[in-house]
Amino acid sequence: MILPETASADVAVLPSKQIDHPPAKKVYRIAGEKHLPPFSYINHEGRFTGFSVELFRRISEEEGVEFRFYPMNLYEAENALKEGKIDAIMGMKYSAKQSEHFQFSEPYFTMADALVVSKYASIKSVTDLRGKTIVMQEEPVSFDLLLNMRRVEFQLALNSRDAFNFLLMERADAFLTNKWTAQFYLEQRGEQGNYRVFEHIGVPSDFSAAVRPGNTELLSLINNSLIQMQEDGSYKALYTQWLGLHPEGRLKEMRNWIIFLLIMISCAVVVLIFIYLWNKRLKREVDKRTAALAQANHQLEIQRRAIAEAHAFKTQIIHHLYYGILTFNESLQLTSLNERAKAMLGLEEKETVKTEEVLGQPHIARIIRNYDSFQEDEGEKQLFSEEVETEVNGKKRFILYRLIPLYEEQGRKNGCLLTMADRSEARVLEEKLATQEKMRALGQLIAGVAHEIRNPLTSMKTFIDLLPRKYEDSEFRQELLKHVPEALKRMNTIVESLLDYARPKHPQKQKLEAAAFIRSVTAIIEPTIKKNHVHLELEVEPEWEMICDPGQLKQVILNLLLNALDAMETSADKRLTIKAEKQGETGLIKIIDSGIGMNTEKISHIFEPFYTTKPHGVGLGLTLCYQWIKENNGDMQVEAEKGKGTTFIITLPAAKKEGE
Structure with a gap:
């Protein structure tokens, strides 16, 4: 057997030149x-x-x-x-x-x-x-x-x-x-x-x-x-x-534990003595607590009176509110109303108002009937609101009614709240503001038309003034034939766009399958997209339909896509995304580009007539698009940030499925 040898203990080695050698270790x-x-x-x-x-x-x-x-x-x-x-x-x-x-x-x-x-x-x-x-x-x-x-x-x-x-x-x-x-x-x-x-x-x-x-x-x-x-x-x-730990150390540790236990037992004895003394004191404390309870009862009585006063104070506030407030229980029986509600209903002379007198008002009876339409299992706040034109004491008034359901702590419906707000003065102010806004828009429109038509007219007037002197000049005639028709064409385009804006066509609405329609529109502009090296992404939710005029919607989408291509002309990353999805009773179409974007100032004017950021634009394209979407009972919004692209959001009614 050959024994494997491991490293042994260190052995000192003397220098080779030393003559005397120590005796070798055994x-x-x-x-x-x-x-x-x-x-x-x-x-x-x-x-x-x-x-x-x-x-x-x-x-x-x-x-x-x-x-x-x-x-x-x-x-x-x-x-x-x-x-x-x-x-x-x-x-x-x-x-x-x-x-x-x-x-x-x-x-x-x-x-x-x-x-x-x-x-x-x-x-x-x-x-x-x-x-x-x-x-x-x-x-x-x-x-x-x-x-x-x-x-x-x-x-x-x-x-x-x-x-x-x-x-x-x-x-x-x-x-x-x-x-x-x-x-x-x-x-x-x-x-x-x-x-x-x-x-x-x-x-x-x-x-x-x-x-x-x-x-x-x-x-x-x-x-x-x-x-x-x-x-x-x-x-x-x-x-x-x-x-x-060595056994001796364990014995020492055990002794320490024994000492610790003795200390704990001593502490327990002290605690027991303390508890005994505390129990003796507890009896004396009971008497003190009894006196304290009597004092607490006195304080509760004071608080009860304070609550009653606060309730009376709140009642005065409710009765003197500008809004009329009525409450009904689950059986639609009148439970309370304030003084303002009495005045608005013409019942201010009555001390006690009955349910029949309130429900005898034609508008209130019709609005209260909406109480049964509220669903108890819906977690979100429910509200029925309607503004009614009526006559009170021989005067024409506009009353805004709001019907709000009331719930118990467990979530069970137990009545409703009806508020009435007199909006007659507000309606007058709104009409004045609307008239002012129309006049402002008309002035802006006139100024825009004058500005857009003045430029080609100025060009034509210049050529007409020079015509008697330079008619024989062939170069002048060539310039005349080049610029005057262009000016006339631009004026004609402005007039036609203005006519389309002033006299909109009635939309021919029909059901359109969103996915197929958007793909047909993108197919028209796809060569231009590829030519400009733009990456197009379609994220269209399948199997939903929208209601609109296909010709107007096609023109709107094409106009927005062309604007997006112009905005991405100088962008390094050219991405164009079209998203379409259904949200409840409406459908959304989003056109997202990675172009230069817009600041807040430009966004506020984007749909105004004759407002444009293009060198040769008329400024009526987005205005007409916005008007067409509105005519189709839709809406158009824009979200943008300077240098980070633009998103146009088109909202249109969604077609209901059979049985809805």
Whole structure:
């Protein structure tokens, strides 16, 4: 057998020129288990280490000898020691049977066997091992312990690492080892949460070094060193480093816990005494609390009066509001109304108003009937609003009625609130403002027409003034024939657009399938889109229809697409997106470009006549588009940001499906 040798203790090497050589250290060959962490094992760096290894390294340093370590399995170490290939085995359990073949040193550790089982297994104690399979390293002491148990199957492994792998592969129900080795492997594999460790299985065994019979020199060296290390505290430090708190430290910790428990008991006694004294004081406090309750009742009475005064104050406010307020219960019986409501209904002279007198008003009776249309399961706030023209005390009045349902805390409908607002003065002001707005728009329109027509007229007047003097000039005649027809054509375009704006055509509405219609419109302009290297995206919701004039809508979409292409002329990223989707009873068509965008000032004027940002534009294109959409009961909005593109949003009525 060729023994693998690990790195031995450091040996000082003298320079080659030195003549005197120190006497060579005596070398001993020490074997140890290579898979018994944390006592002796080969770590991830390939170094043979552990508590036993470091203990014997310390012995070699103290005694001035050299220990050469040979990691191997236990049965290999026993055979090597019997054959004289090694001098000692460190970390071997003492047994009477083994003492017939080897001599053992004084124990430097005491350990008992532990059992590792899955936490999901039904093993709660050693008696539950019957009929189970136990995997273990071949070791006489532990093996003799389990031989006394009936109906237990054994599976032997070469070392503790292989035995632990058998347990992980579920080839065994339990793994017999010591608790330190078990904890090491469980932490290394991250399996602490899946396995339990039962400690103190069997009788504790001495952990010693074994030598060949008659090797008293090495045995004495080990024993003396162990005694010395116990005395100077180096053994205790090594124990704490590798195995945790030393037993003496545990005793000290236990004493601390006992002291802590005594302190806690003392505190509990003090608390009990305090509680007893407190109970005596509690009786005296009851009388004080009784007096305090009487005082609290007095304060509650004061608060009740304050609440009553606040209620009266709120009632005065409600009665003097500008709006008329009426409330009805679930049976539509009048429960309250304020003074303003009486005045608006012409009932201010009556002290008590009955439900029949209120519902006798034709408009109120018709509006109250909408109460049954409110759905109780709708979470959003519901409201019915209508403005009615009526005559009160011989005067024409405009009354805005609002019917609002009232709900209990549990969400059940239990009545309604009717408010009345006199909007007669507001309507007069609105009519005045509308007239002013029309005059302003007319003035702006006239100014725009004058501005647009003045430019070609100026050009024509210039040519007419020069005609008598330069008629014979051929170049002049060519310029005349070039610019005058263009000016006339521009004037004709302005007049025709203005006529279309002033005398709109009645739309021929019909149902249009949104997806097919938008694809047909984009097919017309697709060559221009490809020519300008624009990426077109269509996001159209299928299977919904809209109601509008197809010719007008086609003209609107084409106009917006051409405007989008002009806006993206200088953009690096040219993207044009058309989105169409249905939202309730309406449908939305969004045309989104990645062009230069607009600021807030331009957006506010975008639909005004003769307002344009193009060098040769008339300024009526978007105005006509807006008017056409309005004629089709729709709406058009624009969202834009300077440098980030523009979005036009067209809203049109959506066709209802059959049965709706």
